[in-house]
Amino acid sequence: MREPRNPFRLRASENIEVDATFVRLFGPGVLDMLKGDERLATRIIRSAAGGGKTSLLRLFTPGPLLQLHAHRAQEEYVDLFERMKALGAVSDQGPRLLGVILSGDKNYAALSDMDLDASRQQRLLLALLDARLFLAILREALALRRLDMQEHLDRLTLNPVGDVIDFNGLPLPCSGTALYGWARNRENEICEAIDSFDTNGFAAGGSDGITALAVLKPEALLIDGEPVAERFLIMLDDVHKLTATQRGWLVKTILNGRSRTPVWIAERLEALSTDELLASGTTEGRDYEKELRLEDYWRSHAKQFERVVLNIADRRARAASSIELSSFGSCLQNALDGAEWQPKFEKALQEVPMRIRDKAGNKALFTEWISAREAVEGTPRERAISWRALEILVERELRKTQTTFDFSLGVEDLEHKDDSSLKAASELFLAREYGLPYYFGSSTLSKLATSNIEQFLWLAGEEFEEVVSAAVISPTHVADLTPVRQESIIHKAAKSLWDEIPRRAANGRNVRKFLEGIAAFSHWYTFQPNAPNDPGVNGIAISMSDREKLLTPAYLAKHPEHVIIAEVIASALAHNLLDADLDYKCKGERWMVLNLNRLLCVSYYLPLNYGKFKEKSLAEVLKWISSGFVVPKGTSSFL
Helix, strand or coil, X not given: CCCCCCHHHCCCHHHCCCHHHHHHHCCHHHHHHHCCCCCCCCEEEEECCCCCHHXXXXXXXXXXXXXXXXXXXXXXXXXXXXXXXXXXXXXXXXECEEEEEEECCCCHHHHHHCCCCHHHHHHHHHHHHHHHHHHHHHHHHHHHCCCCHHXXXXXXXXXXXXXXXXXXXXXXXXXXXXXXXXXXXXXXHHHHHHHHCCCCCCCCCCCCCCXXXXXXXXXXXXXXXXXXXXXXXXXXXXXXXXXXXXXXXXHHHHHHHCCCCCEEEEEEHHHCCHHHHHCCCECCCCCCCCEEEHHHHHHCCHHHHHHHHHHHHHHHHHHCCCCCCCCCHHHECCCCCCHHHHHHHHHHHHHHHHHHHHHHCCCCCCHHHHHHHHCCCCCHHHHHHHHHHHHHHHHHHHHCCCCCCCCCCCHHHHHHHCCHXXXXXXXXXXXXXXXCCCCCCHHHHHHHCCCCHHHHHHHHHHHHHHHXXXXXXXXXXXXXXXXXXXXXXXXXXXXXXXXXXXXXXXXXXXHHHHHHHHHHHHHHHHCCCCCCCCCCCCEEEEEHHXXXXXXXXXXXXXXXXXXXXXXXXXXXXXXXXXXXXXEEEECCEEEEXXXXXXXXXXXXXXXXXXXXXXXXXXXXXXXXXXXXXXXXXXXXXXX
């Protein structure tokens, strides 16, 4: 298969049809989230769209496992092979695990439209899942041995030794052919009833559980009398496409069933209720055994996420058909040290010191500070950042109530205040004031992904497309993407994300208004001349007590206007438009911090750090949802 011109465009797992390509492009670091779970325990895997759930599940299916084993000696596969080997999915002899995916993206939800009581609907849902799961198991068991299903089905045997299972007329043990016929007939009968909406004389029975999980053990499924695999893993994908009631039945059945066969339940966060979403967020010491929220995991392992996505980017860059690159980062300029930027920094070095001296006037207060800055050496960029940081400090001193004392502040005090956060604020202020690019470089790109792999691939793909296009024009020269061009592409992507919100999220228009309120407030507050909360804010916080109110039916009954707050925050969290940090200690209270998706920050020139926010009441939040943020009278920013 010819490799694509821009492999970053293959964002979703289902869009990579060839297993060999899928395995080669898979970033081994993704498996770090399973470290220590060699049992591959039953768990629920949740994320926003594009979090990487389906790709993770697909890796454990026969096709990718066979490809991984076949290429295990090749350098680009070694790391992934060793990690999968440690998880017990594959060995030097071949795949050890039979992984089976069953998608919820079928007609299960249609069962809820049938004229049946809830109990019957539940039994039919489980029966339909059971039938389709057996069909998938038979198909994947033969695929694991590279056998055609039509020709070799009879080589399979189901023999659940010691188990007494009611298979509704299917005698056990049985051949694969008999099991296939039983499961296919059962599926067809239920589906025909769904299609016709005719429940009169509906003969199909139901099930109190998922029989396949009760009998599916390594010693029970045989091929030519030998176990098909040493281990089994059942993976239920797209469970969010079931109804809320069906999801509840399914999750309860699996978690209470305590099957020896581990089951992964993968779904989008949008399937959760408002209460469940408001109860979510990063918390210290979170238990990932039963539930794994992908964005939460990556947020608590930010450096690891950067390494993972940049490794994925390198793999995709090397796979491009129209350009030869050793790494993705090599085609992105990461600094403003070129000669073209020096005039802007020189201009800042003329104007900023002059402004500082004008603000200082005849006061001796800043004499030593100014002298210290005049002695600073370095590149024009480094010196400009240093002077702009001093201007912020001068502004802070002038805003203090006691500024009449005619003494000079010491250099030691300056060095104490001149920390990395202040330098970051200075760099942001200079970029905004002098038209310098701010959002560029591979590390920045990983931050802008906001813990979502598909968002990273989208952004990286937009930038890589420009590199590929340039290479087509000039095949002998691979041009670096300049900071200005990188930032232009990122600004365009940010606008696209903002424009998507009304269509993408429940209560989309209100969600966008709320997020615009956070962004507009953050911009106004960040660019105050004294840079409070340096390097700036990109989020707000509501008290944990206010959050509790939004989870309390009695409170919402008395304050129905606050229902929309709960729904809007929940919707933004479900789509990774907000990042929640629970129980954050500040000012003697505990807060739910809500930071913007970092890509949304770009349109308002906000910093990309998390951890800086301003506390807000429910009344203020409600006002932003209805009418947006309004700059307080008598205030301004330096821009």
